[in-house]
Amino acid sequence: MDDGEMHDLVGAYVLDALSPAETRAFQEHLQSCPECRLEVYQLQEAVGALPLAVDQVEPPADLFDRIRDTIENERPALKPITGGRPTPRRPVPWSYLEIAVAAAAAVLIVALGAWNIHLQSQISTNKAALRYQHAVNQAILNGGRVSKVPGTAVAPGATAALVQPAHPGPGYLIVQGLPNLKANRVYEVWLVKPSRPPVPAGVFGSPGQGLQIWQLSKSAKGFPITAVTEEPGPHGSQAPHGPKVLAGAVST
């Protein structure tokens, strides 16, 4: 096909009326033809108006819920912020009963304050870390809730705090002292309601040394318990199977 014939495909192209082979050929032509590129955009403006001419039909009411569920079930990796040196913590024994007991003493503002100072001195050069730290500080100042999430018998040196901002945005998990992971394993965060399946809230990789702040994939609001388990990487599991390393009551 010569160039003249190629130019002529622009209308069919924007109407999705080309075969896959024709589409590829035309896209190749576009790379070297600024006239056609401009024409594509002009004609797309007209094509973009065509939906208005269709009889309008109301979609089912739960359609967005399905879209949101699909996205949330993809469990994207959490955004890691690492820094600091490990500070050994007193081992925290864990049992289901103790989760409930821990609720009473869940708020760890004092400890978190110390962590903040620690973070500031260790990772002040990392802009992303400071942004998260800032987000966490703001969340606490603006009525967010802080819950202690102690390490279990499997990870007695680990400790964490879950910070849930007052607004419906995602929560943050500040973790410290988790054991390093074996190859192809991840830590997965769970949000739990009694007698309901745990909801996955993101995965993170080998935590390395020191403190990290992780942004969860969703809000912890309405979930009275959070836990972290070790799961197969890189995407974690649909339901927790691996050993619990952190678990605690959450006040949101």
Place this chain on the structure above:
Amino acid sequence: MASESPTDDQLIAAIQARDMQALEQLFDRYRVLAYSVAYRLLNDAGDAEDVVQESFLNVWRAAGTYRAGRSGSRAWLMSIVHHRAIDKLRGRGSRPMTTPLDDALPVADSSDVWSEVSQRLTGSAVRSALDTLPTEQRESIELAYFGGLSQSEIAGRLNLPLGTVKGRMRLGLHKLRSLLEAGTKELELE
């Protein structure tokens, strides 16, 4: 309060930053339009729902490829929906994207005139512009866009040379664009 609601471009930027509420707002703005186009092409509620769902998942994942100021957010979104619906209709999973959404294709921004035109458009304005087109141009555009036929299928159905069909679609769309522009200018004068 309408003037205080975020623009599409602002919502798409927020979606790029993984803001689920922004996605929901954009969905609320376009759900009926998107579903109606998919339904018109597929004539099946379940398939149309799948297409809208896939399209907004695509928006969530590909918001970064959207460039404000080109053909406009509605044209961008609807091209995704149309493309997905055509894929379903023709039973092909992996056709290349037919809309150059990426940075690889630099182009002058489309006119400011058009973005004004686009915002004023109504269903009846578009229908009357379509009705004003020469019949053979309207027919080719409608068979492609609403019928989901390829240019070769249209040529076969109308018993015309392929080149004639290509020309009608191209000319017809240019004409449609001018008619829509002129139509909204008339509205302004009234």
